[in-house]
Amino acid sequence: MNNFMEFSNQSSLDHANINIRWLKEWKLTDVHHRHLFIFPYTAFWIVLSGTATIELNHAPYALKPGDIVSIPSKSAQSWKEVGHGEPFCYLSLACEATIGVIDLIRSYRFPHVVSDMPLGEIDGLVADWRSLADEYNDFIQLFDDKDVKSMEKGFGEHFPMFMLNTDQTIRHLRIRAKGTLWVQQLFQTLQPRLPDYPVDFDNRVFEVCDYVEQRLHEPPTLDEMAALVSLSKEQLRTLFQATYGISPVKYVRHVRLQRARDLLMLTSYPVKEIARMIGYPDQHHFSRAFQQAERLSPQGYRKRFLQGSKG
Secondary structure, eight states: OOOOOOOOSOOTTTTEEEEEEEEEEEEESSOOOOSOEEOSSEEEEEEEESOEEEEETTEEEEEOTTOEEEEOTTOEEEEEEEOSSSOEEEEEEEEEEEETTEEHHHHTTOOSEEOOOOHHHHHHHHHHHHHHHHHHHHHHTTSOGGGSOOGGGOSSSOOOOOOOOHHHHHHHHHHHHHHHHHHHHHHHHHGGGSOSSOOOOOTHHHHHHHHHHHTTTSOOOHHHHHHHTTOOHHHHHHHHHHHHSSOHHHHHHHHHHHHHHHHHHHOOOOHHHHHHHTTOSSHHHHHHHHHHHHSSOHHHHHHHHHHHHHO
């Protein structure tokens, strides 16, 4: 046997990256917010109990216990209803799962919902999710809470880039390894439903989405978005319509209002500051746009959320 082992060829996975961004266990009893949500990361759900109906890129999906949900980054999701009686509980894992700039599960055409997995495989994924969540939580506790970026704090602030010390590096590498292993387990579980090879798709729409998210304080025009990916305005409209069912301009509007909802619900920023953070010239223009979308003023929306969270 030749003891010298080497595989130096370049492969399609040389630039693969799986980086966990959040793990959360959710329990819903009602749908308070039916607006469109654009997922910033790749997300996986495992439904534990209850029932619900969601839309992903305008296609409806009914969910029940044991379902596995796969949501590629930049997908559009909205809640339609949550079943009565038992709360709808699910585990979620959000991560950057990419090959270069290409979303991993979009490339391999992961089915959005899988409903017939063996109970033993679901239990294994749940147990490993909880183990990963415990370790991830321990890692977060190493840092000052005010410096840790999260949806609750909004994305308009500048957060430090941490220089990890040796112990933190070892912990982080272990979390990334366990996160990669969890995704690998899911990949293997779903393999019979996946293509033999990844498929090609037009990634330019997602380049535009990333650009929009970085520019919410100064939203790009249709001309700027089209120029970014060397397309005509009409070509870009066609690309967005095929991917999301909406125009690029409407996509920008959805993302800005989504960020506004997050900031209103999860932070104490004044409405005037939120308007500035998402690129409105003043509070009046922001309030008018928000009222048209939600049938509530920004202040009324925040008040309703706070009242609901106390109930």
